[in-house]
Amino acid sequence: MITPIIKKAALCAGLALLGLNIASADTLKIGTEGGYPPWSMVDAAGKVSGFDADVGNALCKELNADCRFVVQAFDSLIPSLDANRFDLIISGMSVTPERSKRISFSIPYAVEDAIFVLPKDSALVSAASADAIFQGLAGKTVGVQGGTTHGDYLRKSAPGLKVKNYDTLDQMQIDLDAGRLDATFADLTSQSKFLKKVGDKHFALSKLVIKGSSAPEVLGYGIGVGINKEKTELKQKVDAALCKLIDDGTIKASSEKWFDIDISNYEVCKK
Amino acid sequence: MLETIQSVLREGWGWTLLRGTAMTLLISILGMALGVAIGIAGASVKTAGARWSSLLVSCYTTVVRSIPELLIIYLLFFGSVQAAADLADALDWQEAMTNWFPALVGILAIGLIAGSYSVEVFRGALKAIPPGQIEAAKAIGMAPWQRLLRIVIPQMFWYALPGANNVWQTALKDTALISLVGLVEIMRAAVLGAAATREPLALYLMAGALYFVVGVGSQGVFVLAERHFGRGMKGH
Secondary structure, eight states: OOHHHHHHHHHHHHHHHHHHOOOOOSSEEEEEOSSETTTEETTTTEEESHHHHHHHHHHHHHHOOOEEEEEEGGGGHHHHHTTTTEEEOOOOOBBBBBHHHTSOOOOOOOOOOOOEEEEOOGGGOHHHHHHHEEEEHHTTTEEEEEEEEEHHHHHOTTSEEEEESSHHHHHHHHHHHHTTTEEEEEEHHHHHHHHHOOSSSSSSEEEEEEEGGGHHHHOOOBBBBBBBTTTTHHHHHHHHHHHHHHHTHHHHHHHHHHSSSSBBOOOOTTO | HHHHHHHHHHHEEEEEEHHHHHHHHHHHHHHHHHHHHHHHHHHHHHSSOHHHHHHHHHHHHHHHHSSSSHHHHHHHHHHHHHHHHHHHHHHOOHHHHHHHHHHOOOOOOOOHHHHHHHHHHHHHHHSSOHHHHHHHHHHOOOHHHIIIIIIHHHHHHHHHHHHHHHHHHHHHHHHHGGGGGGGOHHHHHHHHHHHHHHHHHHHHHHHHHHHHHHHHHHHHHHHOOOHHHTTTOTTT
């Protein structure tokens, strides 16, 4: 099992020395998850839509490049970017110190707050501080999507909670609906989508919103475009283009289209 | 539920699932073909090869069979993604590599897994051929290639069929694990559809039905194969 990989790697490394790294000139390949509405989803025809797709298409237009989306599981995005399977990751990915060790990020063009979904009759819905919610949920089970910053945040700031990881938001929300979870913790945008779908009969959003800026080292500095560490020139171009898209309201428009709220990060370009 | 399925079908997910089925079939058939090739080669080495080479085959079957299939796929994908990219750069095949890399990893992974089980299946089949038949063939002056073509191969397939059938069914279902690499087979199509339509139960029911149809259909093929290779095999 291991030997063929090593052999292959050795062979390929040898072959690679003979060739040059030729970056594709005017097509930008963009890795995205495709299963995370309304950020990134794929329709039946395979067309990518959602906030990520809008940002990607606007970015490519600004950079005079053709966009091609590569849809892959979230966990496989960073290793694939490392290996140049695509040029950029646009997949609602939060900029975190952990991820920044492996890849570089554009400016955080959007900032997203996180929020709890709780049973409607819970007193915690109107809790005024994060600590009040954490104490109220002590010993109870809270669902998060695995591999996201939300789970890390809860494990760090609220060790009394039982945090349950889910592969997809769907699975997590089905468990909440079925009473197997006491609460869920995720992006404000996906949580409000869920409430829209199931109605507000049994569940409610917590009044308290956890701002990313309250714990940026865990919750991340906002949503950024992932770029291979070696491509510094591309990063500069992407940063400049993103600032332009924030200034001219393109990001605002598509954010309001998909989330009903504006999540553009206006501060980042003013520095 | 029926209404939900109908509305999901109206959005075009039926076609996506069918295309996913084609991909599942492509990966599992090519993977199984690779697996059978590995199986026959490995079994031959184990029955007739040198000691060190049969030890090598045993290592491969032991290692691959004791690691979960999902882990093999992860190791192959994460282990080869860099190597494949380097190779593509060297040969200037980036475009083809982007398009075909997921399928290649899928076929290779399924092939390696199916191969590790097939080695034992075919070794058992080779051992089941009565040695007396080979001696008789030698006695009437058949050349080694004649013994292989007329005595060994036809009977090997007959004896291997029930075991190979099991390996095939496993290979078919293992393809559900390769959705990680970005291949839209039945399972991945269902996951994407579940996310887009927010109707996971409907999509997963449809996916289950498709796996069932493919599974039952391939059973029919094995029945036909058993009839074909079993002709002239009295007493079986």
